[in-house]
Ligand SMILES: O=C[C@H](O)[C@H](O)COP(=O)(O)O
């Protein structure tokens with residue numbers, strides 16, 4: 429893989445198009461310096477790994493596997509600690525174990541991790557007690573603290589984003605290939621959790637069954653390598669195009685462009701305008717691409733997105749991440765799935781049951797009800813069942829920490845509990861217990877499907 433030159437970088441066609449949700453960097457020279465340095469850094473992921481994920485997602489598109497994509501709403505630089513990363517990974521591995529075992533389906537595991545540092549926002553500014561400042565756009569752009577200094581966009585943060593992503597990915601690779609993700613550890617992932625949570629206890633029973641199955645296989649002389657290590661991929665929203673462009677490189681094997689900031693990148697609901705830079709950018713890179721589809725998406729838009737992003741109809745290239753809201757999924761999704769399927773395209777369809785279900789609680793906290801999250805996933809399964817298509821996966825905002833950000837769940841969080849551990853920098857995440865609850869319920873839906 430060769431580092432792209434400054435000349436070819438400035439020639440990238442998406443750079444001349446309008447782009448929504450970009451920071452207003454106050455110092456152009458500081459930005460140029462940061463980007464030149466970033467463009468000289470080594471890739472965070474390899475093109476071949478992106479190809480491998482595309483192949484895995486191809487299996488999802490064909491109905492042979494299920495995609496679990498999850499992690500923080502917004503990663504934070506001060507969250508790059510072994511404990512945070514391990515907790516998140518542990519939660520995803522537990523969810524994957526539940527889905528694989530209880531739904532008997534191979535699970536493709538993709539984190540919203542090692543790059544999820546940038547956030548699109550509804551408003552450009554935030555006002556508190558009569559003071560108006562730029563809104564927080566993620567640690568890659570500015571600081572969360574409500575002061576003029578913190579909220580000033582600083583391109584040096586793009587370099588910190590790279591280093592934070594590299595450190596996170598390094599630990600994730602160590603955990604997933606160095607023994608921690610060995611299926612023999614199914615109990616260990618649960619140890620600190622099992623006693624005081626219904627989801628933890630339910631998981632423990634399942635882990636025992638997995639253990640028995642492993643013992644049986646071992647007694648038969650079967651111990652595949654797949655049980656010892658886990659394939660785990662990184663993903664984030666490709667939002668700040670300055671950063672993604674600096675990390676876009678020519679693959680020396682094929683001459684094609686890859687965004688080497690993560691294995692998979694997605695384009696958000698607020699930046700998927702067909703004639704804007706984000707879609708042009710996504711159309712030029714070979715990574716597997718996701719696109720969020722909200723309730724206002726028209727059939728024409730979906731079909732044009734396919735034309736632009738997956739003209740060869742390659743299974744695994746394009747994932748539609750639908751986020752309609754529990755109240756709309758049964759109305760809005762059927763026509764999209766039906767017409768896209770009739771067009772001969774075969775995208776991966778996954779359900780993001782978070783972003784259409786946010787509301788402000790009376791306490792002033794932005795939150796989501798676990799029951800709405802679950803209901804949107806149910807609606808998603810119902811629609812696919814009715815159309816005979818494959819409900820390919822889920823995309824969730826979660827953390828491995830026992831936060832109180834979403835209400836409900838088996839170990840119920842009440843509105844009055846929200847203040848206890850409300851730690852997200854942007855949107856509310858499922859805590860570990862709620863994430864496991866969701867995995868068990870999704871496994872049941874999948875089995876029935
Ligand atoms: O995560 C998604 C968006 O960034 C988020 O919902 C926007 O939130 P806001 O409405 O608080 O700006």
Ligand SMILES: C=C(OP(=O)(O)O)C(=O)O
Nearest residue numbers: 548696697698720751783
């Ligand atoms: C901003 C996000 O979602 P959406 O684009 O669907 O609003 C997100 O997933 O972080």
